Amino acid sequence: MxxxxxxxxxxxxxxxxxxxxxxxxxxxxxxxxxxxxxxxxxxxxxxxxxxxxxxxxxxxxxxxxxxxxxxxxxxxxxxxxxxxxxxxxxxxxxxxxxxxxxxxxxxxxxxxxxxxxxxxxxxxxxxxxxxxxxxxxxxxxxxxxxxxxxxxxxxMTRLDHNRALSQLAKKTGAPVSEIKKLTIWGNHSATQYPDVFHAEVAGKNAAEVVSDEQWLADTFIPTVAKRGAAIIEARGASSAASAANAAIDHVHTWVNGTDADDWTSAGVVSDGSYGVPEGLISSFPVTAKNGKFEIVQGLDINEFSRSRIDASVKELEDEREAVRNLGLI
Ligand SMILES: NC(=O)C1=CN([C@@H]2O[C@H](COP(=O)(O)OP(=O)(O)OC[C@H]3O[C@@H](n4cnc5c(N)ncnc54)[C@H](O)[C@@H]3O)[C@@H](O)[C@H]2O)C=CC1
Ligand SMILES: O=C([O-])CC(=O)C(=O)O
Structure with missing residues (x-):
């Protein structure tokens, strides 16, 4: 070697x-x-x-x-x-x-x-x-x-991303490998927003395949966002193997790149894209190439998504304000 x-x-x-x-x-x-x-x-x-x-x-x-x-x-x-x-x-x-x-x-x-x-x-x-x-x-x-x-x-929001992939695969009956372009927006917390509006299931728009906004709002989003707590409740300890797996996925993608027809989710420094204040470390749809993440640009954000992204970003701004007041940044 x-x-x-x-x-x-x-x-x-x-x-x-x-x-x-x-x-x-x-x-x-x-x-x-x-x-x-x-x-x-x-x-x-x-x-x-x-x-x-x-x-x-x-x-x-x-x-x-x-x-x-x-x-x-x-x-x-x-x-x-x-x-x-x-x-x-x-x-x-x-x-x-x-x-x-x-x-x-x-x-x-x-x-x-x-x-x-x-x-x-x-x-x-x-x-x-x-x-x-x-x-x-x-x-x-x-x-x-x-x-x-x-x-x-x-x-790391890759665990949330993987959780969302798995939930969407279950709902649609498609294998995980057929699901592309899912996005986790915002904070790795209960306010995070898993977004299927640009996702594809076997080449078709995921929101149209699901065609059930109530399931998205009342089942999918809370299941993904509160999965960490559900694991703690069931296992008596927080996610460990799945968290380690997501960390491996995150770095492997960062170093080796994303597929041409897909993206992933990661918490990266905002450049102001999608109205997320510059400098916040927020989850975005990202591609990776030559060892660099890039925020996917130009996606249309509908009203359903906008309010949810804004709520999670607001939480990140509050956290930034709190650590600023503590002299940590
Ligand atoms: N971003 C994500 O998706 C996820 C994040 N987590 C978080 O990951 C963290 C670790 O989780 P576990 O391994 O389950 O916790 P754990 O309590 O089993 O292990 C944490 C380890 O960190 C060590 N440690 C504490 N302060 C340290 C320091 N200053 N320098 C070096 N080591 C230090 C402790 O001695 C302990 O061995 C927790 O904050 C947990 O909430 C967990 C799952 C998913
Ligand atoms: O809630 C926790 O402590 C663990 C966590 O971040 C997750 O599983 O997403």
């Missing part, structure tokens, strides 16, 4: 998503079956021992592509030379915590991590934020990394 290894940093490596993610990265599913990887696991001190255990298991898999594992609790070490950073570790909301407290606690994680990425990551660094609230955590990290192009910071 002659290719230079790609360094992938995973934060929250000892958590449940980390455990579902690391083995897939090491096996080549993140970047490709011919791309050697070096893993850097970043944890807090209490998580280091468990991360070491995971590293032992990674060793025991004898993955041919895995060229080394480093473990650290220091972001300056953990992001050193990173080409890809998956920011999974975050402070979960605990009892009695207000949204402002949650944003502040996560600011204490994502601001120093953004600075460490700014100072130590490789020039081609690509960042995916998974830890919630993902969009605003990504904004905090991005603001702390002025030397890194803003577009390299993204937030």
């Amino acid at each position: 002659t290719r230079t290894p790609v360094t992938v940093t995973v934060t929250g490596a000892a958590g449940q998503i980390g455990y579902a993610l690391l083995f897939r990265i090491a096996s080549g599913q993140l970047l490709g079956a011919d791309v050697p990887v070096k893993l850097r696991l970043l944890e807090i001190p209490q998580g280091l021992k468990a991360a070491e255990g995971t590293a032992m298991e990674l060793d025991d898999c004898a993955f041919p592509l895995l060229q080394g594992i480093d473990i650290s609790d220091d972001p300056n070490v953990g992001f050193d030379g990173a080409n890809v950073a998956l920011l999974v570790g975050a402070r979960p909301r605990t009892k009695g915590m207000e949204r402002g407290d949650l944003l502040e606690a996560n600011g204490g994680i994502f601001k120093p991590q953004g600075k460490a990425i700014n100072d130590h990551a490789a020039d081609d660094i690509k960042v995916l934020v998974v830890g919630n609230p993902a969009n605003t955590n990504a904004l905090i990290a991005q603001a702390a990394a002025p030397d890194v192009p803003a577009e390299r910071f993204t937030a």
